[in-house]
Amino acid sequence: MRSTPDGHGLLFGGDYNPEQWPASVWREDIALMREARVNTVTLGVFSWAFVETDDDEWDWGWFDEVIGLLHDAGIGIDLATPTAAPPTWLQRTHPEIVPVDRNGSRFHQGGRLGWCASHPVWHRYSSRIARRLGERYGRHPAVRMWHVSNELGGGNRLCYCEESSRAFREWARDRYGTIDELNRAWGTAVWGLRYRSFDDVIAPLASESGQSPSMLLAFDRFSSDALLGQYRREREALRSAGVATPITTNLMLAVGGSVADYSHWVPDLDVVAIDHYAVMADPHRERELAFVASRARGLDRTRPWLLMEHSTSAVNWQPRNPPKAPGEMIRHSLQHIAHGSDGALFFQWRASASGVEQYHSGMVPHAGSDTRQWREVVELGRTLERIKHVAGSLVEASRVAIVADIPAKWAWEEGQKPIHDYPIEASGRRWHEALSARGLGPDVVPPRADLTAYGLLVVPGLYAVNDATAGAIAAAALRGATVVVGHLSGIVDEENRVRTGGYPGAFREMLGVVGEEFCPMLAGEQIVLTSGSIAIDWSERLRVTDAEIVDTYAEGDLVGLPAVTRRSVGAGRAWYVSADIRDGFDALVDAVITDAGVRARLPVAAGIEAVRRKSDSSSWLFLINHGDTDVEVRTSGLELISGDSIDGSIKLAAGAVAVIQERTSG
Structure with a gap:
């Protein structure tokens, strides 16, 4: 598999939109890029209307000039297909490509991503622009990577038009084979919603009541596949035009996001x-960043990944948009690199003066280069040069993993549930924070990942699970791993059908328990456990069939019943945590770690995040001080940012980052 362009160190730069500015600004941009040591820009994301000014009428001159300026300056290009921004002439000529909402109303021109991923007219035009770009620039030495569209599905994930219905019917036919199997999978016997044939299947437009959660989950999966199909069409158009360099697109993995599988x-x-964009209202946003970065590397542990976009300071789309604190942008950038990114790219190079994103920060702010923000950009560029040999290395292998799954989140969110304002993915982040704070550096992996290397496997909120995944998790315990299954895991199958016979259905036999009844709590309620721990939001009426009781409910209707259990499974153990434990969670984590016999492989100090990247010949320890006090950490080696030799310990200032090339024995 390819990775980021070889031989260019860590990528640094961001989205460049020269069409927003007069040509006189372009040379100033190049000079500033060289000052900041920018080595990569993403070009052309929103340029379609400027290179194809009308149907099959092309203006390449200005684009050639910009590419030439960047090439002459030694700045590499990640060239985008501009399909995130269909031109107005296309939407006026073919309004049928514009998405339809769930109420059956078609959107109008004026935004971005204004296209339906299933529409054949859109397929024709989007493939043509990709092919023309590939033919013209596919062999240009400055173009080191290609970027298909932008944030696919970030606004047009779901479309309910007639073409979407047609494509959904064909997708359902391929998945289920027969209409009887579709009826079984979607549970259409409920409310008498049985389909006579696949001709009855349409996109799930709004009805007067709730709809089958199985059908809605199927449409989520279909929509993800339709977006992947769009990526593949544009990628193949580039390849057919002779493009041989790496091709990618920018995924959205933030907590709360669920665009595609x-x-x-x-x-x-x-x-x-x-x-990745930090949630500024989150006082511990660096922890969310670490969880998302771990998810990114967990998608493929065999190669580095890339941070394609983040912000230098404020964004424009959260309820309130304060700037990042001094030093926070550098700290966030290096935190992503610590977790395996081979660079730090931003949206965008120069903050826009107009348009929807005019108050989204840029590397060059509205106030220009005599600013704190610009000076930090320049400092970051120098820092990335000092640590450039980290590029190509991988985050050190972990023996601890958390299983996270986007379709399981969809399954929980689709249809009516026992509790409706409950973010099921939050428990995964909480486990990640706790395990990271103990020096265990957990991976976050999808259910399809190879689980054989892990000695501790945490399965929090894996609401929907197929038999193969349940079997792989049970096999991990049989081999000797400690498996921790959290509440709301294994409840439904891959079609969003409840696994009957008792909760948590898919894991019931492995755990040796039977859940009889969910007992969600009202807002503000809590339950004390015998250990003194406190649970909020979620509890269950549980009985043990073949397991040890670790903790029980000490009050309320569930008094005396098990809350936490443990069972020997082959050479390993299987824990079940049936309650959403808050106070006392740390003690639970410590007990699980002791049971698993996994040990810290990274330094542990209050407020310090430690991550290690390794190559065949070197290792680099990243130490990030997220606290407001200086902290001493035991380590030795060469600190690359300062150039200092470290012998035994380093005193890391509040808010600082150290990258230590560690001494190796022999």
Whole structure:
């Protein structure tokens, strides 16, 4: 598999939109890029209307000039197909490509991603622009990587038009084979919603009531596959035009995001690339960043990934958009690199003066280069040069993993549930924070990953699971791993049908328990456990069939019943945590770690995040101080940012980052 362009160190730069500025600004941009040591820009993301000014009428001159300026300056290009921004002339000529919402109303021109992934007219035009770009620039020495569209599905994930219905019917026919199997999978016997044939299947437009969660999950899967199909069409148009360099697109993995099932996209991506924007209202946003970065590397542990977009400072789309604190942009960038990214790219190079994103920060802010923000950009560029040999290395293999799955999140969110305002993915982040703080450096992997290397496997909120995944998790325990199954895991199958016979259906036999009844709590309620731990939001009426009781409910209707259990399984153990434990969670984590026999492989110090990247010949320890006090950490080697030799320990200032090339024995 390919990775990021070889021989260019860590990639640094961002989206460049010269069409927003007069040509007189372009040379100033190049000079500033060289000052900041920018080595890569993403070009052309929103340029379609400027290179194809009308149907099959082309203006390449200005684009050739910009590419020439970048090439002469030694700045590499990640060239985008501009299909995130269909031109107004195309939407006016073919309004049928514009998506339809769930109420059956078609959107209008004026935004971005204004296309339906299933529409054949869109397929024709989007493939043509990709092919023309590939023919013109596919062999240009400055173009080192290609970027298909932008944030596929980030606004047009679901379309309910007639073409989407037609494509959904064919997708369902391929998946289920017969209409009887579709009826079984979707549970259409409920409310008498039986289909006579596949001709009855349409996109799930809004009805007067709730709809089958199985059908809605199927449409989520179909929509993910349709977006992947769009990526493949554009990629193949580029390849047919002679493009031989890496091709990728930018994925969205943030907590709360659920655009596509990216575990199925990885084989088609020469580079796993993501966008990430910090949630400024989150006081511990660096922890969410670490979880998302771990998910990115967990998609493919055999190669580095790439941070394609993040922000230098404020964004424009959150409820309130404060700037990042001094040093936070550098810290975030290096944190992503610590977790395996081979660079730090931004949206965007120069902050826009107009348009929807005019208050989204850029590497060059509205106030220009005599600013704190620009000086930090320049400092980051110098830092990345000092640590450039990290490029190509991988994050050190872990023996601890958390299983996370986007379709399981969809399954939980589709249809009516026992609790409706519950973010099922939050427990995964909480486990990641706790395990990271103990020096265990957990991976976050999709269910399809190879689980054989892990001694501790945490399965939090894996609501929907197929038999193969359940079997692989049970096999891990049989081999000797400690498996921790969290509440709301294994409840439904891959079609969103409840596994009957008791919760947590898919894992019931492995765990030796039977859940009889869900007992979600009202807002503000809590239950004390015998250990003194406190549970909120979620509890269950549980009985043990073949397991040891570790903790019980100490009050309420569930008093005396098991809350946490443990069972020997082959050479390993299987824990079940049936409650959403908050106070006392750390003690639970410590007990699980002791049971698993896994040990810290990274330094542990208050407020310090430690991550190690390794190559065949070197290792680099990243130490990031997220706290507000100086911290001393035991380590030895050459600190690359300062150039200092470290012998035994380093005192890391509040908010600082150290990258230590460690001494190796022999």
